[in-house]
Amino acid sequence: KQEVTQIPAALSVPEGENLVLNCSFTDSAIYNLQWFRQDPGKGLTSLLLIQSSQREQTSGRLNASLDKSSGRSTLYIAASQPGDSATYLCAPVGPNRDDKIIFGKGTRLHILP
Amino acid sequence: KAGVTQTPRYLIKTRGQQVTLSCSPISGHRSVSWYQQTPGQGLQFLFEYFSETQRNKGNFPGRFSGRQFSNSRSEMNVSTLELGDSALYLCASSLHLAVLVEQFFGPGTRLTVL
Numbered sequence: 001k002q003e004v005t006q007i008p009a010a011l012s013v014p015e016g017e018n019l020v021l022n023c024s025f026t027d028s029a030i031y032n033l034q035w036f037r038q039d040p041g042k043g044l045t046s047l048l049l050i051q052s053s054q055r056e057q058t059s060g061r062l063n064a065s066l067d068k069s070s071g072r073s074t075l076y077i078a079a080s081q082p083g084d085s086a087t088y089l090c091a092p093v094g095p096n097r098d099d100k101i102i103f104g105k106g107t108r109l110h111i112l113p
Numbered sequence: 114k115a116g117v118t119q120t121p122r123y124l125i126k127t128r129g130q131q132v133t134l135s136c137s138p139i140s141g142h143r144s145v146s147w148y149q150q151t152p153g154q155g156l157q158f159l160f161e162y163f164s165e166t167q168r169n170k171g172n173f174p175g176r177f178s179g180r181q182f183s184n185s186r187s188e189m190n191v192s193t194l195e196l197g198d199s200a201l202y203l204c205a206s207s208l209h210l211a212v213l214v215e216q217f218f219g220p221g222t223r224l225t226v227l
Contacts (some may be wrong), residue, residue, distance in 0.1 A: 021192075031212060043117075043203055043218040089156065092213045100169055101146070101155040101211055 002027045005070070006090060006104035014112045021075040023090035023108045028071045031094025033111040035064050035075050038106070044089065049078060052094070080111045115140065117206050117219035124147035125225045131192040134222045138185050138206030144168075146211045147179060150201040150221075159202075161211055162187055168210060191224075199226045 003026045013019050023033075032051045036044040048064040050057045050073070056065040063076040073090055087106040093099065118137045126132050138145050147159040158171040162181035179189045185206070191198055201223050205216040 003205075034215065035216075041201070041223070043119075043220045044127075044205070046215055046217060049215045092127055096212070098169060100158045100171060102158070103148075105155040 002092065002099075002102045004090065004092060004102050004104035006088075008107060008108050009105070010108040010110070012110040012112060013080060015080060017080050018076065018078050019080055019109075021077070021088050021109070023073040023092075023104055025071045025073075025092040025102075027092075028068050029095045030092040031099075033064075033066055033073050033090060033095070035062075035073075035091045036089045036091065038089060039086050049086075077109075082111045082113050085109055085111045100104060117204060117217055119202075119204055119222050121218040122220065123223045123225075125227065127227050128194055128196060130194050131190065132194060132224060134189045134191075134202055134204075134224075135214060136187045136189070136204035136206075136219060138187070138204075139217055142206035142208055142217075143185055144207045144209060144211055145181055146205045146207075146216065147187070147189050147204045148205070149173070150203060151199075156203070159189070163210055171206045194197050196226050199224060216222065 018039045035047040048057045049064045059079040066073045087108045089106040091103045139221045144163045146161040150156045161169040164179045176192045181187045201221045203221045205218045206215045
């Protein structure tokens with residue numbers, strides 16, 4: 001059964017800093033991995049989707065990497081801004097069509113102005 | 114293109130009642146997944162519907178059920194509500210099965226059971 005851990009659970013950093021959020025998973029036989037952000041009381045917004053054959057994926061100031069063999073993914077946020085404050089969740093998926101999508105509990109990020 | 118919509122956004126019920134939540138996926142998306150989110154358990158998968166068929170189910174009691182219509186809209190029903198069912202219920206849609214492609218989430222329905 002897939003287990004997903006996100007460390008740290010919460011993080012506060014000053015505006016402008018670069019930061020890394022970590023996601024580890026126990027079953028490395030995944031099909032892809034998706035990163036989301038969630039603002040308080042709202043739904044999830046998809047940030048990046050990395051296929052198992054990829055090592056990284058970039059979107060603007062965000063870069064997600066995937067190391068399947070070690071069961072790890074990182075989300076790198078460059079030049080953080082107060083608008084980046086949210087909870088970030090990762091979800092490794094697969095490899096089978098019948099597999100359920102398991103989410104980590106997230107990292108609650110607070111960017112200090 | 115309109116995003117995923119969920120109705121109602123907020124709901125207050127009492128124990129023993131039943132509730133039906135609705136989800137309209139992005140146009141063209143054939144899969145709808147439902148999740149329950151609570152502070153203690155986080156985000157947990159309830160079930161996924163694809164082309165009107167339930168394709169996958171999480172570890173929830175039979176009080177939780179769902180269905181999908183021919184236009185891909187989906188409803189989720191919870192019968193005999195318990196206090197522990199208070200949660201944010203999220204639905205997500207995707208072009209194909211959720212394990213294969215990117216998912217897009219709606220804003221959620223906040224259910225409070227008194």
